[in-house]
Amino acid sequence: MIGELLRTQPEIALFTSLAIGYLIGSFRIGPIQLGGVCGTLIVALLLGQTGARLAPDLKNIAFALFIFALGFTGGPQFFANIGRGWRYGLLSVVEIVSVLVLIMIAVTVMRLDAGTAAGLLAGAATESAVIGTASEAIARLGFDEAQTLRLQANIVTAYSVSYLFGLITIVLFTSQFAPLLLRVDLREEAARVWRKLGGDGALSEGQHAAAPALVGRVFRIGAAHGATVLTIEQQHGFNLTIEQVRRNGANVPVDPHLALASGDIVLVAGRREAIVAAAPDLGDEVDGAGFGQVLAEKLDVVLTRRDAHGLTVAQMRERAPPDEARGVYIAAVTRLETTIPALPGTELNRGDVLTLVGAKADVERGARRLGYVLVATQKTDFVYLGLGVLVGMAIGHLGGRIGGVSLALGTGGGCLLSGLLFGWIRSRHPLVGSLPPAAAQILKDFGLATFIAAVGLSAGPDAIKLVREYGLALPAAGILMVLVPGLLSLWIGRMFLKLETPMLLGAIAGQQCSTPAISALVGVTGNSTPVIGYTITYALSNIFLPLMGPVVVGLAGKLS
Structure with a gap:
């Protein structure tokens, strides 16, 4: 009865897979959480035993939207990091090369077919998008329909088996085993790096902060009698600003060359540690009830200045003319939808979203100098979106033969490259191509989940056969494909690249595209310094x- 209902109304199977799959994926055991995509796949594989199938067109459309949105949101950061973030980028190269070598060894030793090899790559590297690009590559191999469906089913099954073991391995490796190998206390090391970047020891993101990083306080001038506003601000690296001066009960216009007098009541805003350091030189702190909120304006600004790329927050403030930088503070830095510490030593990249706070006139002036304001909008530019997907489909038809191996990008690879290009264009010309972050996230989440549900339903009948054929070999291979690149990156990053341990471990989590691993790392370190390496x-x-994905399919087809 249920099987007949699912076969005649496959949309029920789709949304059942999504609902139950995301419910399963939400459960957490320590730092391990399967996530909605893997949960959806497991449920879809089970429901696929009933014979329920989704139309291939729906699967292709869902994947095209997902992969384009993935490229679109990552485009600005991808192009920003591909040149200057070479130390961290080298670790991604280590990941790519080592997993390809390991896959080819597995193909030779275990006699894996192209589908199983691609699924092993997708699962061990915890990169679900490989399923789509590899599936398209298999469809172009020229096999009959039954053989093509079997190989595509093997991708999904191998992914589902190796993903769980790859996920557990990368989480434990980065947060537990690697610190033991390096003989470091990860929490103490992260605290040291936090202070090195200019943090003052206050707790960071993910914790309950002891005090906000940016504050406003009121002082009665004593020891600072006769000093000018500019002198005081300059002494403290322009990390504080005298916003208001009240003399004999009346407000005095604040000018950089204004000399402060004994008894003046001044409102000082800026970084907390700078104000704490300046307090003895200013005078006694007094009640500030008569002053308004000074850090009241907040603007999100996309950093587009070419000369600002690679500079730290402190360097950017030092190089800016005082009259332009005065009163503008970076409260947060968002990179690839992830918040990284906004400390003086934090390096900034073009494409970062900077949250500026301060007085209205100050932050508007800062926004004009740094880039463009990220206007909150709910509107999606469907002309730009549709054109981007069409261009991606056109790029996907490109292909050729390299060393006797047939390679083609397919719709997935084409839309990924198109998304990169269109996202980069959008970051340079913000008046076109609006795709709000929430809309992009929906495209990624729903597109990937729908695609995974579709391939899981079609793979159901063949899943058990593959598990019986290889047994524990696939989980073991998945574990090795995490440990070998991880150990290589740990050695190269420590011995040759001289990366700080928290950032290095974050980078290893990033090269595996593992969000659970970086979440576990942030929990162990106690601050968000690992995220700096992760985002690149x-x-x-x-x-x-x-x-x-297509490369593995081509090479495995040649060897097997």
Whole structure:
């Protein structure tokens, strides 16, 4: 009865897979969480035993939207990091090369077919997008329909088996085993790096902060009698600003060359540690009830200045003319939808979203100098979106033969490259191509989940056969494909690249595209310093790994 209902109304199977799959994926055991995509796949594989199938066109459309949105959101950071973030980017190269070598060894030793090899890559590297690009590559091999469906089913089954073991391995490796190998206390090391970047020891993102990083306080001038506003601000690296001065009960216009007098009541805003350091030189702190909120305006600004790329927050403030930088503070830095510490030593990239706070006139002036304001909008430019997907489909028809191996990008690879290009154009010309972050996230989440549900339903009958054929070999291979690149990156990053341990471990989590791993790392370190390394390798691996799907299919087909 249920099987007949699912076969005649496959949309029921789709939304059942999504609902139950995301419910299963939400459960957490320690730092391990399957996630909605893997949960959806497991449920779809079970429901696929009933014979329920989704139309191939729906699967293709869903994947095209997902992969385009993935490229679109990652485009600005990808191009920003591909040149200057070479130290971290090298770790993504280590990941790509080592997993390809390991896959080819597995193909030779275990006699894996092209589908199983691609699924092993997707699962061990925890990169679901490989399923789509590899499936398209298999469809172009010229096999009959039954053989093509069997190989595509093997991708999904191998992915589902190796994903769980790859996920557990990368989480435990980065948060537990690697610190033991390096003989470091990860929490103490992260605290040291936090202070090195200019943090003052206050707790960071993910914790309950002891005090906000940016504050406003009121002082009665004593020891600072006779000093000018500019002198005081300059002494403290322009990390504080005298916003208001009240003399004999009346407000005095604040000018950089204004000399402060004993008894003046001044409102000082800026970084908390700078104000704490300046307090003895200013005078006694007094009640500020008569002053308004000074850090009241907040603007999200996309950094587009070419000369600002690679500079730290402190360097950018030092190089800016005082009259332009005065009163503008960076409260947060968002990169690839992930918040990284906005500390003086944090390096900024073009494409970063900077949250500026301060007085209205100050932050508007800062926004004009740094880039463009990220206007909150709910509107999606469907002309731009549709054109981008069409261009991606056109690029997907490109292909050729390299060393006797037939390679074609397919719709997935083409839309990924198109998304990169259109996202980069959008970052340079913000008046065109609106795709709000929430809309892009829906495209990615729903597109990938629908695609995964479709391939899981079609793979159901063949899943058990593959598991019986290889047994524990696939999980073991998945574990090795995490440990070998991880150990290589750990050695190269420590011995040759001289990367700080928290950033190095974050980069290893990023090269595996593992969100659970970076979440576990942030929990262990107690601050968000690992995220700095994570965002760079995540941006690169998230693009390069899906493009390896057709490569693995071509090479495995040649060897097997």
